[in-house]
Amino acid sequence: xxxxxxxxxxxxxxxxxxxxxxxxxxxxxxxxxxxxxxxxxxxxxxxxxxxxxxxxxxxxxxxxxxxxxxxxxxxxxxxxxxxxxxxxxxxxxxxxxxxxxxxxxxxxxxxxxxxxxxxxxxxxxxxxxxxxxxxxxxxxxxxxxxxxxxxxxxxxxxxxxxxxxxxxxxxxxxxxxxxxxxxxxxxxxxxxxxxxxxxxxxxxxxxxxxxxxxxxxxxxxxxxxxxxxxxxxxxxxxxxxxxxxxxxxxxxxxxxxxxxxxxxxxxxxxxxxxxxxxxxx
Numbered sequence: 093x094x095x096x097x098x099x100x101x102x103x104x105x106x107x108x109x110x111x112x113x114x115x116x117x118x119x120x121x122x123x124x125x126x127x128x129x130x131x132x133x134x135x136x137x138x139x140x141x142x143x144x145x146x147x148x149x150x151x152x153x154x155x156x157x158x159x160x161x162x163x164x165x166x167x168x169x170x171x172x173x174x175x176x177x178x179x180x181x182x183x184x185x186x187x188x189x190x191x192x193x194x195x196x197x198x199x200x201x202x203x204x205x206x207x208x209x210x211x212x213x214x215x216x217x218x219x220x221x222x223x224x225x226x227x228x229x230x231x232x233x234x235x236x237x238x239x240x241x242x243x244x245x246x247x248x249x250x251x252x253x254x255x256x257x258x259x260x261x262x263x264x265x266x267x268x269x270x271x272x273x274x275x276x277x278x279x280x281x282x283x284x285x286x287x288x289x290x291x292x293x294x295x296x297x298x299x300x301x302x303x304x305x306x307x308x309x310x311x312x313x314x315x316x317x318x319x320x321x322x323x324x325x326x327x328x329x330x331x332x333x334x335x336x337x338x339x340x341x342x343x344x345x346x347x348x349x350x351x352x353x354x355x356x357x358x359x360x361x362x363x364x365x366x367x368x369x370x371x372x373x
Contacts, residue, residue, distance in 0.1 A: 112329045115341035119348040120190055123277075126355035127183035130280050133362045134180030142173060150176075171219045178216045183280055185209045186273040206257070206269070210250050213276045217243040238311040245275045245315065267326060274318035282314040284354025291357050321347055 109117070141149035147169060186209055188194055195202045220243055253268035274281075286307060293300045301307075321344065328340025 110329055110337055111334075112325060112337050112340040112344065115344035115348070116325055116329075119344050119351060120187065122348045122352045122355065124184075124187045126284060126351065126358070127187055127277065127280060129355065129359045129362065130183045130283070131180045134176060134183075136362075138173070138176045139180070142177070147173075171222050175216055175219045178212050178219075179279060182209060182212055182216065182276055185212070186276055189269060190273060210254060210272075213246055213272070214250055216276075217246045238315075239278075241312075242275055242278045242315045245319075246272065249275060267322075270322050270325075271319060274322055275315045278315040278318075281318060282310060284351065284358045285310050285314060287357040287361055288350065288354035 138150060141147060150172070185205055189202065189206050189209060220239065224240060249268050249272035253265055253272050256262075256265035256268055289306050289310070290300050293306075324340055324343055328336050331337050331340070
């Protein structure tokens with residue numbers, strides 16, 4: 093069997109996991125924990141103020157580069173709200189799609205959650221294009237184009253994942269769905285990677301500039317690095333040589349450790365922000 097080819101399986105049968113699958117599962121657990129925290133972050137800073145009718149509170153988020161709520165720009169506010177609140181939903185919905193037990197034991201939930209996930213990520217991508225290109229803040233550098241390229245990958249992977257499921261090409265569907273999940277969560281990767289780097293750099297006594305080399309790289313890396321890790325997983329998962337599988341497993345395990353660290357740093361910042369210990373603005 094080729095190292096690129098998974099065995100033929102059906103959606104009601106769980107394939108025998110390899111060591112690479114176990115490592116990938118460990119990463120997924122850390123990702124789901126972090127994304128649940130990200131979901132709470134979205135609720136506190138966007139959903140709760142919206143329910144209370146206090147949309148101006150969105151402008152207090154220290155991570156924003158441009159105030160989302162401006163007088164008279166109702167379409168912009170609506171697009172931003174859709175984008176922010178939807179990001180919290182897809183951070184949880186996408187991860188649930190990858191859980192084997194849910195996928196194989198609850199196929200109806202898997203199908204409907206998957207359909208809603210795809211519709212939502214497509215809507216978020218289109219709203220993101222509106223915020224980037226139609227709002228008067230078009231990208232001014234190659235790094236700022238990263239978000240638009242990421243959006244193009246989301247639309248492409250969605251267009252490939254859905255037909256594969258419809259025509260029951262489950263191996264192809266799994267690969268495209270994993271890629272879609274990763275690029276759809278680029279903003280989460282951007283945050284945990286950025287905060288993790290910030291803490292490490294400051295701990296080593298280095299100055300951190302948000303226009304420095306790391307952040308210029310990570311605007312692209314937040315979706316290209318996860319895609320590269322997914323390709324490594326695909327190529328080592330069913331490799332005929334056990335050593336190759338272990339190499340893939342080791343890389344994914346390292347990714348899980350880094351993800352856990354980024355989760356911790358970003359979650360700690362979020363708690364401090366909620367408690368008012370970090371100045372907003």
